[in-house]
Amino acid sequence: MIDKLQQCIEKKRVNNSHSREIIYKILCESTECLSVAEILDLAADEYPKKISLNTVYRHLRFLIECELIFMIQDDLKKAYYCLYRDEVDIFEICPKCNKVKKIEINICDAMKTSEFITLHKKCQKCK
Ligand SMILES: [Zn+2]
Numbered sequence: 001m002i003d004k005l006q007q008c009i010e011k012k013r014v015n016n017s018h019s020r021e022i023i024y025k026i027l028c029e030s031t032e033c034l035s036v037a038e039i040l041d042l043a044a045d046e047y048p049k050k051i052s053l054n055t056v057y058r059h060l061r062f063l064i065e066c067e068l069i070f071m072i073q074d075d076l077k078k079a080y081y082c083l084y085r086d087e088v089d090i091f092e093i094c095p096k097c098n099k100v101k102k103i104e105i106n107i108c109d110a111m112k113t114s115e116f117i118t119l120h121k122k123c124q125k126c127k
Helices: 002-012 018-029 036-046 053-065 109-113
Strands: 069-073 079-083 089-093 100-103 116-120
Touching: 002 018, 002 053, 018 036, 018 053, 018 079, 036 053, 036 079, 053 069, 069 116
Parallel strands: 089 116
Antiparallel strands: 069 079, 089 100
């Protein structure tokens, strides 16, 4: 996982950044899509210094440019970040609390040409 990040860093000729690595690692390990607030929370456990909001956005933009992660937005335009995987990603978004969750279901071939699919469905908590 970190290899892919390293390749992109070399290609783009940017400096290594420990905080960028942490953010990428957090997204690699998460099965759910994370908001910036959630990423910051998780990073606080792993990184001794406080990562500023600007830095997080900068790193996320970089990871998106590298096509390592992508962003989806809920109905309120709140952004969630997810790791890119080879298969089509399918998400459930709760219309009540807007929590985005990655799910695994079979999809028909017609849907496979999409980069990702979002379903609107109430989450466990809101049912
Ligand atoms: Zn909900």
